Amino acid sequence: MQFFKSVTDIKELKKQYRKLAMEFHPDRGGNEDDFILLKEEYDQLYKQLSKGSASHDSYPDVIDSLMKYNVDIEIIGTWVWVSGQTYQIKKELKELGFKWAGKKKAWFWHEGDYTKRHKKNFSLDEIREMHESEIVKKQHHPKCLKHA
Structure with a gap:
Protein backbone atom coordinates (compact mmCIF):
# COMPACT_ATOMS: atom_id res chain seq x y z
CA MET A 1 0.00 0.00 0.00
CA LYS A 51 18.23 15.05 3.45
CA GLY A 52 19.72 18.24 2.12
CA SER A 53 16.46 20.14 2.38
CA ALA A 54 17.16 23.83 2.94
CA SER A 55 13.53 24.46 3.87
CA HIS A 56 13.72 22.06 6.80
CA ASP A 57 16.00 24.01 9.12
CA SER A 58 13.63 24.43 12.04
CA TYR A 59 14.36 21.14 13.85
CA PRO A 60 18.14 21.60 13.74
CA ASP A 61 17.79 25.30 14.68
CA VAL A 62 15.63 24.49 17.71
CA ILE A 63 17.95 21.73 18.85
CA ASP A 64 21.06 23.86 18.29
CA SER A 65 19.48 26.62 20.40
CA LEU A 66 18.99 24.16 23.27
CA MET A 67 22.43 22.52 23.24
CA LYS A 68 24.00 25.20 25.45
CA TYR A 69 21.58 24.45 28.31
CA ASN A 70 21.90 21.72 30.92
CA VAL A 71 18.70 19.88 29.90
CA ASP A 72 17.59 16.57 28.39
CA ILE A 73 16.64 16.83 24.71
CA GLU A 74 14.74 14.02 23.01
CA ILE A 75 13.06 13.66 19.63
CA ILE A 76 9.99 11.46 19.69
CA GLY A 77 8.36 11.08 16.29
CA THR A 78 8.31 14.64 14.90
CA TRP A 79 8.26 16.29 18.34
CA VAL A 80 11.12 17.73 20.37
CA TRP A 81 10.79 17.17 24.14
CA VAL A 82 12.88 18.96 26.75
CA SER A 83 13.05 17.95 30.41
CA GLY A 84 15.34 18.21 33.38
CA GLN A 85 16.33 21.54 34.92
CA THR A 86 14.17 23.73 32.69
CA TYR A 87 12.77 26.25 35.17
CA GLN A 88 15.70 28.62 34.67
CA ILE A 89 15.22 28.67 30.89
CA LYS A 90 11.43 28.68 30.62
CA LYS A 91 11.48 32.15 29.01
CA GLU A 92 13.90 30.93 26.32
CA LEU A 93 11.82 27.79 25.73
CA LYS A 94 8.67 29.88 25.27
CA GLU A 95 10.51 32.15 22.81
CA LEU A 96 11.47 29.07 20.78
CA GLY A 97 7.80 28.05 20.66
CA PHE A 98 7.85 25.31 23.30
CA LYS A 99 4.75 24.55 25.38
CA TRP A 100 4.70 23.05 28.88
CA ALA A 101 3.10 19.62 29.38
CA GLY A 102 2.41 19.62 33.12
CA LYS A 103 1.43 15.97 33.45
CA LYS A 104 4.55 14.89 31.57
CA LYS A 105 6.77 17.41 33.41
CA ALA A 106 8.41 18.32 30.09
CA TRP A 107 8.36 20.99 27.39
CA PHE A 108 7.37 20.07 23.83
CA TRP A 109 7.82 21.61 20.40
CA HIS A 110 6.25 20.63 17.11
CA GLU A 111 6.76 22.27 13.77
CA GLY A 112 3.61 24.00 12.52
CA ASP A 113 0.22 24.13 14.15
CA TYR A 114 -1.02 21.25 16.26
CA THR A 115 -4.55 20.44 17.25
CA LYS A 116 -5.16 17.68 19.77
CA ARG A 117 -7.23 15.09 17.94
CA HIS A 118 -7.63 12.39 20.55
CA LYS A 119 -9.13 12.17 24.01
CA LYS A 120 -6.48 10.00 25.65
CA ASN A 121 -3.64 11.75 27.41
CA PHE A 122 -0.58 9.58 26.70
CA SER A 123 2.44 9.45 29.02
CA LEU A 124 5.88 10.10 27.56
CA ASP A 125 6.66 6.38 27.83
CA GLU A 126 3.51 5.54 25.84
CA ILE A 127 4.46 8.13 23.21
CA ARG A 128 7.96 6.62 22.99
CA GLU A 129 6.42 3.18 22.40
CA MET A 130 4.25 4.52 19.54
CA HIS A 131 6.99 6.50 17.77
CA GLU A 132 10.69 6.34 17.09
CA SER A 133 12.63 8.02 19.89
CA GLU A 134 16.14 9.47 19.90
CA ILE A 135 17.94 11.11 22.82
CA VAL A 136 19.83 14.10 21.44
CA LYS A 137 21.39 15.25 24.70
CA LYS A 138 21.33 14.08 28.30
CA GLN A 139 21.98 16.72 30.95
CA HIS A 140 25.13 16.62 33.01
CA HIS A 141 24.47 16.20 36.70
CA PRO A 142 26.97 18.10 38.88
CA LYS A 143 27.11 15.18 41.35
CA CYS A 144 28.18 12.81 38.55
CA LEU A 145 30.98 15.14 37.43
CA LYS A 146 32.55 15.09 40.92
CA HIS A 147 33.11 11.34 40.68
CA ALA A 148 34.46 11.39 37.14
Whole structure:
Protein backbone atom coordinates (compact mmCIF):
# COMPACT_ATOMS: atom_id res chain seq x y z
CA MET A 1 0.00 0.00 0.00
CA GLN A 2 1.39 3.40 -0.96
CA PHE A 3 0.03 6.33 1.03
CA PHE A 4 2.16 9.24 -0.23
CA LYS A 5 2.37 8.76 -4.02
CA SER A 6 2.33 12.42 -5.09
CA VAL A 7 4.17 13.99 -2.13
CA THR A 8 7.27 16.00 -3.06
CA ASP A 9 8.14 18.06 0.04
CA ILE A 10 8.03 17.80 3.83
CA LYS A 11 5.21 20.30 4.29
CA GLU A 12 3.00 18.35 1.89
CA LEU A 13 4.05 15.08 3.55
CA LYS A 14 3.05 16.29 7.01
CA LYS A 15 -0.29 17.61 5.76
CA GLN A 16 -1.08 14.32 4.01
CA TYR A 17 0.06 12.31 7.04
CA ARG A 18 -2.26 14.20 9.40
CA LYS A 19 -5.19 13.52 7.09
CA LEU A 20 -4.37 9.83 6.68
CA ALA A 21 -3.59 9.34 10.37
CA MET A 22 -7.11 10.50 11.21
CA GLU A 23 -8.49 7.93 8.78
CA PHE A 24 -6.30 4.96 9.76
CA HIS A 25 -5.72 5.51 13.50
CA PRO A 26 -6.98 2.51 15.55
CA ASP A 27 -8.65 4.85 18.09
CA ARG A 28 -10.81 6.15 15.22
CA GLY A 29 -11.83 2.74 13.91
CA GLY A 30 -8.87 2.17 11.62
CA ASN A 31 -6.82 -0.98 11.21
CA GLU A 32 -3.70 -1.08 13.42
CA ASP A 33 -1.60 -2.83 10.74
CA ASP A 34 -2.50 -0.17 8.15
CA PHE A 35 -1.64 2.56 10.63
CA ILE A 36 1.77 0.99 11.29
CA LEU A 37 2.43 0.79 7.54
CA LEU A 38 1.39 4.44 7.19
CA LYS A 39 3.81 5.49 9.93
CA GLU A 40 6.67 3.43 8.46
CA GLU A 41 6.16 4.91 5.00
CA TYR A 42 5.95 8.40 6.50
CA ASP A 43 9.21 7.92 8.43
CA GLN A 44 11.02 6.60 5.36
CA LEU A 45 9.82 9.39 3.06
CA TYR A 46 10.46 12.00 5.76
CA LYS A 47 14.11 10.90 5.95
CA GLN A 48 14.43 11.02 2.15
CA LEU A 49 12.88 14.47 1.83
CA SER A 50 14.76 15.99 4.75
CA LYS A 51 18.23 15.05 3.45
CA GLY A 52 19.72 18.24 2.12
CA SER A 53 16.46 20.14 2.38
CA ALA A 54 17.16 23.83 2.94
CA SER A 55 13.53 24.46 3.87
CA HIS A 56 13.72 22.06 6.80
CA ASP A 57 16.00 24.01 9.12
CA SER A 58 13.63 24.43 12.04
CA TYR A 59 14.36 21.14 13.85
CA PRO A 60 18.14 21.60 13.74
CA ASP A 61 17.79 25.30 14.68
CA VAL A 62 15.63 24.49 17.71
CA ILE A 63 17.95 21.73 18.85
CA ASP A 64 21.06 23.86 18.29
CA SER A 65 19.48 26.62 20.40
CA LEU A 66 18.99 24.16 23.27
CA MET A 67 22.43 22.52 23.24
CA LYS A 68 24.00 25.20 25.45
CA TYR A 69 21.58 24.45 28.31
CA ASN A 70 21.90 21.72 30.92
CA VAL A 71 18.70 19.88 29.90
CA ASP A 72 17.59 16.57 28.39
CA ILE A 73 16.64 16.83 24.71
CA GLU A 74 14.74 14.02 23.01
CA ILE A 75 13.06 13.66 19.63
CA ILE A 76 9.99 11.46 19.69
CA GLY A 77 8.36 11.08 16.29
CA THR A 78 8.31 14.64 14.90
CA TRP A 79 8.26 16.29 18.34
CA VAL A 80 11.12 17.73 20.37
CA TRP A 81 10.79 17.17 24.14
CA VAL A 82 12.88 18.96 26.75
CA SER A 83 13.05 17.95 30.41
CA GLY A 84 15.34 18.21 33.38
CA GLN A 85 16.33 21.54 34.92
CA THR A 86 14.17 23.73 32.69
CA TYR A 87 12.77 26.25 35.17
CA GLN A 88 15.70 28.62 34.67
CA ILE A 89 15.22 28.67 30.89
CA LYS A 90 11.43 28.68 30.62
CA LYS A 91 11.48 32.15 29.01
CA GLU A 92 13.90 30.93 26.32
CA LEU A 93 11.82 27.79 25.73
CA LYS A 94 8.67 29.88 25.27
CA GLU A 95 10.51 32.15 22.81
CA LEU A 96 11.47 29.07 20.78
CA GLY A 97 7.80 28.05 20.66
CA PHE A 98 7.85 25.31 23.30
CA LYS A 99 4.75 24.55 25.38
CA TRP A 100 4.70 23.05 28.88
CA ALA A 101 3.10 19.62 29.38
CA GLY A 102 2.41 19.62 33.12
CA LYS A 103 1.43 15.97 33.45
CA LYS A 104 4.55 14.89 31.57
CA LYS A 105 6.77 17.41 33.41
CA ALA A 106 8.41 18.32 30.09
CA TRP A 107 8.36 20.99 27.39
CA PHE A 108 7.37 20.07 23.83
CA TRP A 109 7.82 21.61 20.40
CA HIS A 110 6.25 20.63 17.11
CA GLU A 111 6.76 22.27 13.77
CA GLY A 112 3.61 24.00 12.52
CA ASP A 113 0.22 24.13 14.15
CA TYR A 114 -1.02 21.25 16.26
CA THR A 115 -4.55 20.44 17.25
CA LYS A 116 -5.16 17.68 19.77
CA ARG A 117 -7.23 15.09 17.94
CA HIS A 118 -7.63 12.39 20.55
CA LYS A 119 -9.13 12.17 24.01
CA LYS A 120 -6.48 10.00 25.65
CA ASN A 121 -3.64 11.75 27.41
CA PHE A 122 -0.58 9.58 26.70
CA SER A 123 2.44 9.45 29.02
CA LEU A 124 5.88 10.10 27.56
CA ASP A 125 6.66 6.38 27.83
CA GLU A 126 3.51 5.54 25.84
CA ILE A 127 4.46 8.13 23.21
CA ARG A 128 7.96 6.62 22.99
CA GLU A 129 6.42 3.18 22.40
CA MET A 130 4.25 4.52 19.54
CA HIS A 131 6.99 6.50 17.77
CA GLU A 132 10.69 6.34 17.09
CA SER A 133 12.63 8.02 19.89
CA GLU A 134 16.14 9.47 19.90
CA ILE A 135 17.94 11.11 22.82
CA VAL A 136 19.83 14.10 21.44
CA LYS A 137 21.39 15.25 24.70
CA LYS A 138 21.33 14.08 28.30
CA GLN A 139 21.98 16.72 30.95
CA HIS A 140 25.13 16.62 33.01
CA HIS A 141 24.47 16.20 36.70
CA PRO A 142 26.97 18.10 38.88
CA LYS A 143 27.11 15.18 41.35
CA CYS A 144 28.18 12.81 38.55
CA LEU A 145 30.98 15.14 37.43
CA LYS A 146 32.55 15.09 40.92
CA HIS A 147 33.11 11.34 40.68
CA ALA A 148 34.46 11.39 37.14
